Amino acid sequence: NSLLVAGRLAMVNPGKVLKSRKTKRTTLHDKHKIERKVREHHRKQRRDARRGVGKAGRKKKDPGIPASWPFKAQLIAEQQAQREAQLAAQAAAREFKRAERAAAKRAEEAAAAASHEAARERRTAKRRAAAFSPLHEVLADAGLVLILLDARDPAACRCEPLEAALRDCGKPYLLVLSRADAVPEAAARAQLEWLRGRAPALPLALPEGSPPHGLDALLSVLRAQAGAAAGPMEAGPGAGPLRVGVVGFDGVGKRALLRVVRAQAERGGGALDWLDRPARLQSLAGSLGVNDLLLRRAPAEALPQPLLSVGSIVERCARRPLLRHLQIASFTDEADFVSRYAARVGAADEDAAALAVLRHWSRGEMPWHAAPPQEDEAGGDEAAAAAEARSLLCAAALSCCDGAAEAELGGVCAAAEGFVVLTAGEPEEIDLSVEEEEWGAGDIGEAGEESGEEGE
Structure with a gap:
């Protein structure tokens, strides 16, 4: 601990000697800090290289x-x-990606629209199922069936197989000329006379905001039939009010009739029991036709062949009233008619003109009615069917029906000016095979009672 300095001893501090030596060891805090800084520096270099900035991203000249x-x-x-x-390849690639994204977006929108349309159709089907009863249930439960026909074209609304099945079962029925206020009085009387040559028929008009026409006569006929049916069965198990069922195609006023009956509380004073829900007659055709367009306001876009539909309607129309209504010149055939109508409305082509005139007819902008069908060779069969249908009603009901048919048309029909007269349309076929198995038994009363108990 001592040194010889200048010939004498000097004391040395050992602590100073040790501190004068510098070590390479560092604290863990500094070590980790340095490593973190290095990592951040490398990360920034990689980021600049990706972005193309700084020295790393600088392109060589x-x-x-x-x-x-x-x-x-x-x-x-x-x-x-x-x-x-x-550059052209890059632009084409960008355009292709843009078109691909647009196509994907359109496909997604189309799928969403189809999904919404399917949901809407399901809701519509559920509402219809809730608003209407199956045909065989109505025919089995009802003691008398009202078949509603559109007064504009009742021949197209008839269902002769259904009427024949009712006659075979011995179930009385009435043909009701509904919407009699939509046609001139002469046309309504002619149609009613034609219908009464085939079955008992009555006119009916239910205008909005006005008292109903023909309802009192209809109720009087039903009450007379109910009284005659209850007479011999008063002591039997089947005694009770006459159950009335309503059937018909869409748009003939089935639910409107039931609403008016319920609103006026005219249920026959206990003699009549109206079934709560009517039955729809549905065509066997897989697609919509001319009857759906004219009578049921089907959309024109739903028709499979618009040009053929236009041709079939034009063939049925009286030429002069049609030209006066549409304000076009005379035409030679259907193609000439479409071309003249396209020039009048400014349509781009024949398809657009056909859809335009079909929409005009579908919206009911052209007042029209059909003439009664021409008598054919099967007049004897029609007379026999009419006699059989009249025999199913009692004498009192027939007397009320014959006396009230003509009187109910006065003052309710539309004016005759401006109407386009068409030939009678072809009736549509419906499938009765399932219904006949269920309600076409010999004892129709027991089948109706069983079906009614199951429905309740």
């Missing part, structure tokens, strides 16, 4: 082509062509 290079102009032209081709 193209040194170009020396002036002494052989064929320099050709090489420059080739490079320019390559750059233009590359």
Whole structure:
């Protein structure tokens, strides 16, 4: 601990000697801090390289082509062509991706629209199922069936197989000329006379905001039939009010009749029992037709062949009233009619003109009615069927029906001006095979009572 300095001893501090030596060891805090800084620096370098900024992202300058290079102009032209081709390929790729995204968006919107349309159709089907009863249930439960026909074209609304099945079962029925206020009085009387040559028939008009016409006569006929049916059965197990069922195609006023009956509380004073829900007659055709367009306001776009539908309707129309209503010149055939109507409304082509005139008819903008069908060779069969149908009603009901048919048409029908007269439409076929198995038994009363008990 002592040194010899200048011939004498000097004391040395050992602590100072040790501290004068510097070590490479560092604290863990500094070590971890340095490592963290290095990581951050490397991360920033990688980020700059991706973004193309800083030294890492700086592109090297193209040194170009020396002036002494052989064929320099050709090489420059080739490079320019390559750059233009590359830019064109990039633009095409961008356009393709844009079109692909647009197509995917359209497909997604179409799928959403189809889903909404399917949901709407399901809701409509559920509402219809809740508003209507199956045909065989109504026919089994009812003691008398009202078949409603549109007064504009009752021949197209008839269902002769259904009427024949009712006659075979011995179940009385009435043909009701509904919407009698939508046609002129002469046309309504002619249609009623034609219907009464085939079955007992009555007119009916239920205008909105006005008292119903023909309802009192209908109720009087039903009460007379109910009294005659209850007479011999008063002591039997089947005694009770006459159950009345309503059937018909769409748009003939089935539910409107039931609403008016319920609103006026005219249920026959206990003699009549109206079934709560009517039955729909549905066509066997897989697609919509002319009857759906004219009578049920089906959308024109739903018809499979618009041009053929236009031709079939034009063939049925009286030429002069049609020209006066549409304000077009005379035409030779259906194609000429479509071309003239396209020129009048400014349609782009024949398909657009056909859809336009079909929409005009579907919306009911043209007042029209059909003439009664021409008598054919089967007049004897029709007379026999009419006699059999009249025999199913009692004498009192027939007397009320014959006396009230003509009187109920006065003052309710539309004016005769402006109507276009069509020939009678073809009736549509419905499937009765299932219904006949269920309600076509010999004892129709027992089948009706069983079906009614199951429904309750």
